[in-house]
Amino acid sequence: MRSITRTIPVDGTGWILIAILLGLLVVFPMAYTDPYILSLMTTGFILLVLNSSWNFLLGVGGVWNFGQLAIYAIGGYGAGLLMIHTPLPPLLDIILGGVFAAAVAIALAFPTLRLYGIYTSLLTFSFAEIVQFAILNDNSGFTGGPFGLPNVSGLFPTTLSDLWTTRAYYWTALTAAALTVIGLAVIVHSRLGLALQVIRDAPTYAAARGISPLKYRVIAFGIGGFVAGIAGGLYVSNNGTIQPTVMGLTPMSIDVTMLVVGGLGTAFGPVVGTALLIVIDSVLSTYPGVEFTILGVVLLVIVVFVPGGLVGEITRQRRRLATWLAEGDADG
Amino acid sequence: MVVDVIAIVTTTIILGSIYGLVAIGMSLIYGILRVLDMSQGSMVMVGSFVAWAALVLAQVNPLIALAAAFGVTFILGVLTQLVSVQPLVGRASIDFEMVTFITTFAVAMVLVNVALEIFGPRQRNVPPLLAGQVSIYQGVSLPYQSIAMVCVSLGLMLVFAAFLSKSRYGLAIRAVAQDANAARLMGVPIKRLFPLTMGLASALAGVAGVFLGATYFAYPQAGDLPLLEALIVVIFGGLGSLPGTVYAAYLVGLIQSIIEVTVGLTWTLPILYAVIVAILIIRPQGLMGKRSEARL
């Protein structure tokens, strides 16, 4: 365990803070029982899983993947359909949904290798649009078309009270989010993560060192796809349904803003970004015009003035402080 | 059958000319600035709203509406560059193309949603720029407006091509696209050139917006489809290659008109998307692209 925790650049104080935060979050639904807030936070955790996976591919891998939401939806639909049509335990369904999403993601990985950055965005985005269109126009009843999957049974037996069901989903999502963030952070700081970053920043060097872009891109898409698929599965079981609108331009704009505001490519950026924007979104959702105007402005301001996102900026300032302190020591 | 073919041909020419305007702008911006400008679609939308406001609210004549749309989108384009691209130029340790993709996308978000707040989601009817039509075959008639649109579009594209190849400023633009630092050493004022180029490209999109608005409607999401079409055209034609872009514009227009005549409008987008995916998988360089760098 210690060797894992050593790889992430979080020091002792950092871990204590994280432990405290997690502790507070776990205890929260026992003290505070407003279902709206709890389900908002649950949604936030689920989005955090999704955003972490997207951050992994976009920020760390440097892949212009704009189809992540479709992968998320595929995982969700996969899990949901399994829940409806098979007697398999729902948790297994979610995992299988993740596997299916990973498979689709890996298939997508291959053509992206030959493509110059922007073209990848077009490919992945078009793919997402096709998936969305296909589902929207499905009149066979299989996917439920624009109305979404009908009545997906959830993770927990219906004998539980509403409050306990809400809490159960909350804790499930929280666990998934915590595992995802920490797990991906470990991966990012492992050799795999290093390889991905080298491929992103210095492809010729990577080639010279024998780092295979194919192998690593497939792995990256596989991991990113699996995690996004899990998020989808969590979504469908939490909400009892899933609709094609989860992968539209609107949610994508929000998610991109979450990633950028938090800090693209950082381990904890998605946490900050998701939290912040969930709040903004819930406050402004009745005024979409205003909300998205503000999001657009926020996106611009952050990218131009605080390019590392909030987490990136904090890291930068801490480093400057450390350097300044060190210089002080050297002089004195 | 013949009617269908005529419909296809005329729609191809009309759509191709309009997309050509938007796509040329996009290609130009990419060639000079290395930015994939996601706000081009919203400039089309702004153009159509300006036309609506000019023709319906202010009741001026179509030429003034056209000039107004050109002017407004030109200024917006300059501002967009200054706000979303210029601060990022020369910044190390960022993926310039990805970041500007996001910032121009953010500008589009702002423009679209401001329009949504001001005008609401309703589609506004833009009155025809020119009345009347000419009958060209049994039952098929071509509105004068469409003919005028094609002429103006083609005219603009030709003027633009001449500008690029013959004028001093056009030469400078082409030089900057190939080596910006060398151009600076020759005295080319890059800090001015960049915003002006983006303004010009946005203005072309604004003009296209007037035409599209007059053909269809003006509404906040009106720029989404043109943006997509422009992206497709630009990939088909090879980013940064202007002649390729023009050919690709008519090709995409052809594809779209065939789709519209055969299976209907709702299938336009998904089929185009499928085409993009197919091209990107089979022939990633696009139609005319062989080099990965942009040349004008």
Add this chain to the structure above:
Amino acid sequence: MQTPLLAITDLWAGYQETPIVRGIDLTIQAGETVVLIGPNGHGKTTLLRTISGLIRAYHGEIRLAGRLITGRSPEELTAGGLIHIPQGDALFPDLLVEENLLMGAYPPPAWRRRHQSLERVYELFPQLKSRAEQPARTLSGGERRQLSIGRGLMREAKLLMIDEPSLGLAPLLIDSVYAVIEEIAKSTTTVLLVEENFKHIRRLAKRVCVLEMGRIVRTGTLDELLNDAVVAESYLGVVRGPKNGR
């Protein structure tokens, strides 16, 4: 004492946070021809790029004819007669040869005289004239160098800076390029040249500065430097061990 054409005082410059030029003082009088020599990577090109404004200096002053120009952009400076012919040609590959030359005359006063300037350049480099309608990327190495220099001559130069005109060229070509440079040096144009090939430096320059580790460590005439064994061996490739090749 007249104002020097170029006066550099305690200049520090580099890329990001790495200083390459570390405190250079240099004065050049109008009409002089000065050559900079020194090992690769020690700041010769960086110095030229800082003077012409492509790089921002961290510290120090650069004055052109008395006027402070540190921090000004290349666009402004070239219009004022500071011409930088960069290392490696920096041509516009898809523009025609003639278009490349015309770009050299971009600033309005130069543009008005472009036809005369074009004729003059074609006289100096007849090979360019025969290739006038070809894209620059189809040119051979020697022709590219001619084009790059010719382009620099399309504007009136108060100070002409040339970065390694002999780089990558075969000896015969170097001779022909230097024939032109010598003519320019003989005229009233002030020339600052970065060069490693010492055969041509001798005919050209009275003053040679040795730039090492971002500083000018020696100045003198070529003969004085040749007499200094260390300099002769390390930078001028004079016998005693392997030639100073690339």
